Amino acid sequence: MSELFVIFDLDGVLVDTQDAENGALAHVGELMGLSLGIEQRDELFSGKKMQECLDLMAELTGKAPPRDAMPIARAKCEELIGDRLEPLEGVADALDRLRALPLAGMCVASNSPLEIIESRLAKAGILHCFDGRLFSAYDVGAWKPDPRLFSWAAESCGAAAEDCVVVEDSPVGVDAGLGAGMRVLQYTADPAAGPHREGAVAFSSMHELPALIGDARRLVPLPSALVTASPGGTS
Numbered sequence: 001m002s003e004l005f006v007i008f009d010l011d012g013v014l015v016d017t018q019d020a021e022n023g024a025l026a027h028v029g030e031l032m033g034l035s036l037g038i039e040q041r042d043e044l045f046s047g048k049k050m051q052e053c054l055d056l057m058a059e060l061t062g063k064a065p066p067r068d069a070m071p072i073a074r075a076k077c078e079e080l081i082g083d084r085l086e087p088l089e090g091v092a093d094a095l096d097r098l099r100a101l102p103l104a105g106m107c108v109a110s111n112s113p114l115e116i117i118e119s120r121l122a123k124a125g126i127l128h129c130f131d132g133r134l135f136s137a138y139d140v141g142a143w144k145p146d147p148r149l150f151s152w153a154a155e156s157c158g159a160a161a162e163d164c165v166v167v168e169d170s171p172v173g174v175d176a177g178l179g180a181g182m183r184v185l186q187y188t189a190d191p192a193a194g195p196h197r198e199g200a201v202a203f204s205s206m207h208e209l210p211a212l213i214g215d216a217r218r219l220v221p222l223p224s225a226l227v228t229a230s231p232g233g234t235s
Contacts, residue, residue, distance in 0.1 A: 003104040004216055005159035007150055007177075008130075010110035010117055012169035013187055015085050015124045017077070018046055024077035025053050028069050032061045046170065049111050049143045074116070085123035090206030095129045097210040104163065107133035109153040111143050133157055145172040147179035154180070165216045167209065171196040183220040185212055199223045 011017050026041040034057055036044065045053045050073060054065045066072060098106065107130055110117050114136040121127035121134075135153040142148035154164050166177030169187045174196045177184040184200040191204040201220050203212055212219065 002160065002163045003102055004213065005104040005154065005157060005164050006098065006106045006213060007153055007164055007166045007182070008106065008108050009166075009168045009170070009173050010108055010112060010120065012088075013167055014087060014091055014108070014126065015120050016088055017081055017085065017120060018042075020077050020080035021073075022046060023080050024073045025050070025057075027076045028054070028065060028073050029057050029061075031066055031072070032057055032063050034061050048172075049137070052143075081120075081123070083123070085120055087124045087126055088206060090209075091124075092126065094206045094209040095126055098213060099129065101210065101214060103213070104159055105133065105157055106130055107135060107153055107157055109135040109137075109149050111137045111149075113138050144170070145175035145179065147176045147181075150176055150180040150182060154182070162222060165213055165220065168200075174200050178223045181223055183216055183222060185209070185216075185220060 008014055011021070022041045022045045025045050026036050029036055029041075044056060050070055054069050058064055095106075108117055108121065114134060117134050117136060118127065121130070133153075135149065135156065137143040137149045140149055140152045142152075150164070150166060151161065154161055161181040164180075164182040166173070166180075166182050166184045167187065168174050168177055168184060174184050174186050178197060178199050186195045186200045186202045187206070188202050188204055193202060193204070195202040199221065201212070203209065
């Protein structure tokens with residue numbers, strides 16, 4: 001039996017920059033004449049790629065985003081994050097314990113650009129845990145919920161889908177993991193919350209993660225319908 005390979009999402013799983021990202025997009029919205037409350041912006045932007053958010057604001061306002069909207073949003077986001085980024089509670093402990101398990105390895109697969117993935121992991125002090133195994137949707141041209149990002153990451157690391165465990169928080173990420181035919185653990189800060197989709201297993205503390213990974217073959221079922229995806233497929 002092959003050893004398990006763990007694929008982590010970035011934001012909301014290892015670090016929490018969603019508030020900064022949503023605030024940065026809301027800043028661009030203000031330049032377009034759109035005023036959003038915190039709940040509105042979070043509902044509109046969370047889990048989506050930046051271009052999709054810009055297109056959505058254009059539909060809402062009837063105005064085109066500024067020509068340099070992406071650089072504006074990314075600069076604002078980094079300003080809101082600052083120089084230091086803390087890992088989510090329990091992440092550093094979980095990663096240390098996972099590295100002691102007989103795993104095939106660990107990687108990060110995110111909708112964010114590669115330079116942002118690397119920068120945020122470095123700021124959080126956990127970049128070294130992944131041995132350079134970082135995968136960006138921008139490099140494969142497929143964003144969650146498209147499963148090709150996870151399939152590409154697994155193939156690049158020599159791992160079969162049935163040996164992979166995806167750690168996600170967002171509904172689009174859960175759908176991508178299940179669509180790739182992988183086991184999915186969904187992190188939620190609410191202990192009473194269940195998984196977004198049948199086939200995923202919800203957990204509420206990163207301190208629980210090593211035990212869940214260790215028992216993944218027994219506790220976390222594979223999706224009933226496997227979806228084969230490759231970087232050369234269509235969205």
